[in-house]
Amino acid sequence: MRIPVRFIAGRALFYAFTAWAAITINFFLPRMLKGDPVSAYMQKQAGQITPEAENALRILFGLDEDKSLWQQYVEYWRLLLSGDLGLSFSHGLAPVGEVISSALPWTVGLVGIATIISFVLGTSLGAVIGWRRGSKLDALIPVTTFFGTVPYFWLGLIAIALFSSTLHWFPASHAYDKGSVPEFSLDFIGQVIHHGALPAITIVVASLGGWILGMRNMMLTVLDEDYITVAQAKGMPNKRVLRHYAARNAVLPQIQSFALSLGFIVGGTIVMEMVFSYPGVGKLLLDATTAKDYPLMQGLFLIITMAVLVANILADVAYAVLDPRTRQAEA
Known part of the structure; x- marks a missing residue:
C-alpha cells in the first residue's frame, strides 16, 4: 500500500494553513472582546495594584500598549512556540499550561473511554x-434514538435522581471522594471508577443511537452492492461476508x-461536567468564561482547536489507508 506524495503534500499544506488560521483567530479573538484580562484583573483587586504594576502585567501578558498589534502578534507566536500559554488570573497567576494539564486527564479518561x-x-x-434487517433487533433503533434526542442536561439529572439519590449505586458528583488526595493506588482508582461510572454511562446512552443508526444505514447500502x-x-x-465484506x-x-469525535474529547462535554461537577476541561472552560479569565480561555480554545485538527488528520490518514479510492481521487 502506497499513499501518493501529492495526497500527503496537499493535506499537509491544507492543515498547516488551517493551524495558522486557528492560532491567528485565537490571538485576535480576546482582543476583539470588550476590555482585556489585565483590566478585569485590576477590577477584582479593587485598586490594590499600582499603575506601575498594571503596566508590568500588560507587558507580561503581551498587551503592552507601546507595542503595535503586529509586534504583539509576533511576540504571541514566540511565546507559543516556546510553550508559554500565559498565566491564569482565576488560579492565582498559575501557568495556563499547568492548569490545563491538571484537568485534561480527567476529561480524556472519562469522555475518551465512554466514546x-x-x-x-x-x-x-x-x-x-x-x-438482519426486518428482525426484532430493529426495535433498538427507536429506543436508542430517543435517548439521543433527550437533552443531556435532563438525562444527567434523571440518572442522578434514579441511580444516585434513589438507588444509591453511584455518587452524584465529583471525580473522587471528598477529602481524598489524588494518588496512584487501588483505593483511589476505585474511587475514580465509581465516580466516573454514572457520567460515562449517560454519555454512552446519549450517543449510542447515532452510531447504531449510522452503521445500520451504511450496511443497508453496502448489502445492495454486487x-x-x-x-x-x-x-x-x-x-465471513458480514465481517470481511459488508461491515468492512x-x-x-x-x-x-x-476520528473526529476523538478531537472533541479534549473539549469535553461541558454539560456533563457541569451536571456532575466533574473537574474536566469542559468545566474549566465554563469557569474561565465566568471569571473572564481570558488567558485560560485562550489556552483552552487553542488546545481544543489543535486536538480537532489532529483528529481530522488522523481521519484523513485512516480513510486513505482503508479506502484506496480516496488516495486515487486525491492523486
Whole structure:
C-alpha cells in the first residue's frame, strides 16, 4: 500500500494553513472582546495594584500598549512556540499550561473511554441490525434514538435522581471522594471508577443511537452492492461476508466520524461536567468564561482547536489507508 506524495503534500499544506488560521483567530479573538484580562484583573483587586504594576502585567501578558498589534502578534507566536500559554488570573497567576494539564486527564479518561465504548458497541450493533434487517433487533433503533434526542442536561439529572439519590449505586458528583488526595493506588482508582461510572454511562446512552443508526444505514447500502451478492453466491459463510465484506466497507464513514469525535474529547462535554461537577476541561472552560479569565480561555480554545485538527488528520490518514479510492481521487 502506497499513499501518493501529492495526497500527503496537499493535506499537509491544507492543515498547516488551517493551524495558522486557528492560532491567528485565537490571538485576535480576546482582543476583539470588550476590555482585556489585565483590566478585569485590576477590577477584582479593587485598586490594590499600582499603575506601575498594571503596566508590568500588560507587558507580561503581551498587551503592552507601546507595542503595535503586529509586534504583539509576533511576540504571541514566540511565546507559543516556546510553550508559554500565559498565566491564569482565576488560579492565582498559575501557568495556563499547568492548569490545563491538571484537568485534561480527567476529561480524556472519562469522555475518551465512554466514546470508545459507545463507538464499538454502536457500530457492532448497527452492523448486526443492518445484516438482519426486518428482525426484532430493529426495535433498538427507536429506543436508542430517543435517548439521543433527550437533552443531556435532563438525562444527567434523571440518572442522578434514579441511580444516585434513589438507588444509591453511584455518587452524584465529583471525580473522587471528598477529602481524598489524588494518588496512584487501588483505593483511589476505585474511587475514580465509581465516580466516573454514572457520567460515562449517560454519555454512552446519549450517543449510542447515532452510531447504531449510522452503521445500520451504511450496511443497508453496502448489502445492495454486487460484490456482496457474488460473495454469497460463492457460498461463503454469512459471518465471513458480514465481517470481511459488508461491515468492512460500511464502517469507513464510521471511522471518520469516530476520528473526529476523538478531537472533541479534549473539549469535553461541558454539560456533563457541569451536571456532575466533574473537574474536566469542559468545566474549566465554563469557569474561565465566568471569571473572564481570558488567558485560560485562550489556552483552552487553542488546545481544543489543535486536538480537532489532529483528529481530522488522523481521519484523513485512516480513510486513505482503508479506502484506496480516496488516495486515487486525491492523486
